[in-house]
Amino acid sequence: MESRSGTPAPAVTTAVAPPARPSPVRPGWRGAWHGVRPTERLCHVTGAVLVLSGLAHLVVFAVDGGPWDGPVSWRKPVTFGLSFGLTLIAITWVTSYLRVGTRLRSALLVVFAADCVVEVGGITLQAWRRVPSHLNMETGFDTAVSMTLAVGGGVLVVLLTVFAVASFQNRPTGPLGMPLALRSGFAILLVALASGAAMIARGVVLTRTGHQEAAYHSTAPLKPLHGVSLHAVLVLPALAWLLSHTPWSYRTRRRVIQAAVGCYAAAVLGAGVWAALTW
Template sequence: MDGDGQPTALDERGPAHSRASLGVGTGARDIERGAYVVAALLVASGLVHLGVLVVSGGPWLGPVSLRKALTFGLSFGLTLAAVTWVTSSLALRPATRTVLLATFTAVSVLETALVTMQAWRGVPSHLNFATGFDTAVSMTLAGGGGLIIVTVLGFAAGAVGGAARRLSPSMRLAVHSGFALLVVGLAVGGVMIGSGVTEARTGNAQLAYSAMSTLKPVHGVALHAILVLPALAWALGRTRWSERRRVRAVAAAAVAYVAMVVIVAVLTGL
C-alpha cells in the first residue's frame, strides 16, 4: 500500500499482494466513490423492476416492457462498477480520469432514467418519433450512446498507451481484452441505433425494431467482458500460480470470450 491507502501494483510479495490486483482502497478518489454509489443505485433499480415484473405479471417482451428498465439498470450498473474498478489503477492524469469517469457516470444515469421513464409511460424509448417529446428522448438516448463510446475509447486509449503499465501482465492482458470487447459491444450498439433510426425515419419501424433485436445479444455479451476478464485475473492473482500460468489462463479465457461473442452472432443470424 502507498501512503494514501492505494495498492501498489508492482508489489511482488505473494498471492495476497499480487500486482495483478485492482482496487481503490480507503484512499479512493471521490469520483470513484460516487461512481460506485451510482452503480449500486442503478443495479437496485434493475432489481426493483425485476420484482415489479414478477409481481405484476407484465410482459417481458416488446419495446414497451418494463424489462427494458430492468436490463438497463442492471447492465449500466454493472458496467459502470466494472469500468470504475478497472480504471482505478490505470496511470491516467487525475483530471482526465475525473472527466471521463464523471461523463460515463452521468450518461449511465441519463440513459437508464430515460428508458425507465418511457417504460413506465408505456411507450418505446428508442426509435420513437411519435411526438416532439418522444423524439427528443430518442435522440438524447442516441447522443448519450455516442458519449459513452467516446469515454470508453478515452479509457481504452489510455490503457493501451501505457496507463496499464503498473499492472501485472495477466491483469494488463485482461484489461486490454476487456476494453477491446467493450468497444466492440458499444460499436454494435451504435450500429443498432444508427440503422434503427434510419429505418424508423423512412417508415419501417417494425424492421427497425427487428434489426435491433437481432443485434442485442451480441451487444450485451460483448459489453460485460470488461467485468468478467479482469475479475478472472484478480481471482487468479489470489492463487499460488506463477504469473506465466496466469497469463496463459487469461489469454485462454479471452479467446473463449471472443469465441462466445462470435457464436452468439452466428446463432442470432448476423
C-alpha cells in the first residue's frame, strides 16, 4: 500500500500480548491427600478423631471437675484418646518406610486402627459410667469391657511386634538417620508393650485374689516407663525427617540422631530404674 506521495506507507503491526502464565496452583488440603492410599487416609482420619476425643474430654474435665488420678477420672479418656490417636498416626506414617508388602501392611493397619477405636471407646464408655475401665470385675458388663480391653491390648502387642521385627529384618528406607530412628523407636516401643503387659498381668492377679484396690494402685510405678517409651516411634523418626530438611551435613545430622537415641534410651532406663525401685 502506497501513500499519496508515492512512498510506501509504513506497515501497521498489531501487538500480540504474550500468553499469560498460568498462576501457580497451591495444593490445598485435597492436594495433600493426593497419592495417599485409602488405608492410610482411614488411619489418619481415625487417629485425628481419637485425638479430638481426648481434647474434648479435657474440656469435660475442666467443666465437670473431679480427681485427675485414680481408676475413675476423666484423665483416662483424655490420655488414652491423645496417646492412641498419636500412636495410630505415627505407626501409619513410619511403616511407610518399612519393607513390608502393601497388602500385608494395609491389613495390619486396618486391624490396628479398629483396635485403637475399641480401646479408646471402652475406656471412654466406662469413664462416662463412672466406673473403672481396667481390672473391673464387679458386674458381667464391666467384666466384658475389661476383658475386651485386655484382649485388645494383646492384639496391639502382636501387631506392633510384627512391625518392629520387620524394621530389623530389612533396612528401612527414608532419609539419612531414618533407619536408625525407626529401629530405635520400635525397640523402645517393645519396652512400652512389655511394661503394659506387666501392668495388666499384675493387676489381673491381684483382682482375682481379692485385692481389687491394690490392683488399681499396682500399675502406678510402671506408668512413667510405659508413657515415655510408647512415643519413641514418633519422636525419633520425626526428628530424622526434620533434620533431612536442614542444610546441615550428613555427619552432623547423623550425630544429632545418635545423640537423640542415646538421650531417649537414658530416659527410658531412668524410668525403668524408678519402676523397679517403687514397684
